[in-house]
Amino acid sequence: MIEVEAFVKRYGDFVAVAGASFAVPAGSVAALVGPNGAGKTTTIRTLCGILRPTAGRLSVAGADLTSDPLLVKQRTAYVPDDPPLFDTLTVWEHLQFIASAYRLADWQRDGDGLLSRFSLSDKKNTLASELSRGMRQKVAIACAYLRSPDVLLLDEPMTGLDPPSIRILKDSIREQSRRGATVLVSSHLLSLVDDLCDFLVLICQGSVLFSGPLDEARTQFGGASRSLEEVFFRLTGQAEPEANDVTNGERANRDD
Numbered sequence: 001m002i003e004v005e006a007f008v009k010r011y012g013d014f015v016a017v018a019g020a021s022f023a024v025p026a027g028s029v030a031a032l033v034g035p036n037g038a039g040k041t042t043t044i045r046t047l048c049g050i051l052r053p054t055a056g057r058l059s060v061a062g063a064d065l066t067s068d069p070l071l072v073k074q075r076t077a078y079v080p081d082d083p084p085l086f087d088t089l090t091v092w093e094h095l096q097f098i099a100s101a102y103r104l105a106d107w108q109r110d111g112d113g114l115l116s117r118f119s120l121s122d123k124k125n126t127l128a129s130e131l132s133r134g135m136r137q138k139v140a141i142a143c144a145y146l147r148s149p150d151v152l153l154l155d156e157p158m159t160g161l162d163p164p165s166i167r168i169l170k171d172s173i174r175e176q177s178r179r180g181a182t183v184l185v186s187s188h189l190l191s192l193v194d195d196l197c198d199f200l201v202l203i204c205q206g207s208v209l210f211s212g213p214l215d216e217a218r219t220q221f222g223g224a225s226r227s228l229e230e231v232f233f234r235l236t237g238q239a240e241p242e243a244n245d246v247t248n249g250e251r252a253n254r255d256d
């Protein structure tokens with residue numbers, strides 16, 4: 001479970017998040033969606049304890065972020081959009097490092113299973129500096145899964161992944177949720193998020209425009225298509241350029 005109440009984050013005078021409140025139920029796969037600069041990364045980095053909130057109450061997996069930040073870090077795994085791997089460690093050494101840092105026992109079989117799942121077995125002894133962008137992303141995700149955290153915070157996790165890897169990631173996220181983890185995924189790939197997530201938090205300019213079950217958002221704001229894309233455009237008030245162009249084009253043709 002993730003609970004955010006009246007969360008404010010300022011960078012100097014600039015207000016990046018302006019009193020956001022939402023609650024993600026335990027076991028959900030929630031999408032954190034919004035335009036560029038909406039405050040998604042700021043929110044995720046605050047939830048995992050990297051950034052300090054300016055004000056508000058944030059609680060992750062039953063632990064209060066202000067009074068119990070260590071517990072939050074123990075129960076939460078965060079995968080940033082550009083995973084900072086150690087260039088001089090191999091793929092397997094990354095798993096070893098995580099296992100040792102979090103005192104995991106008998107993790108080797110799970111580690112091998114994760115490498116196989118993410119098509120990384122042949123890169124087991126390869127240095128991180130010699131991995132492709134997508135492979136680095138998959139190593140970071142494997143490291144996060146190895147810990148079986150209560151809460152997974154994934155910032156643009158599909159970035160750099162090929163279609164088979166995206167499918168594997170989506171299936172694996174659903175499995176994490178089935179075992180009881182709460183997953184918060186930030187992504188601009190709305191169609192992918194649409195068929196993966198059951199809960200939506202939509203933010204714009206640091207304010208929450210909607211939080212609740214995705215189905216509810218579809219019913220209220222999804223129009224005939226019931227798509228997340230439609231929900232996004234309606235709630236953020238942003239125009240849908242291509243759709244407008246087509247409409248104008250069709251109208252122009254008809255007028256001819």
Ligand SMILES: Nc1ncnc2c1ncn2[C@@H]1O[C@H](COP(=O)(O)OP(=O)(O)OP(=O)(O)O)[C@@H](O)[C@H]1O
Pocket residue numbers: 011014016034035036037038039040041042043
């Ligand atoms: N370290 C910082 N110092 C000052 N302003 C910042 C800092 N980090 C982020 N911001 C500002 O805070 C706002 C929210 O940024 P954030 O990265 O959280 O947005 P986002 O929703 O993740 O955007 P994107 O979709 O483009 O990744 C932006 O206006 C950004 O310029």
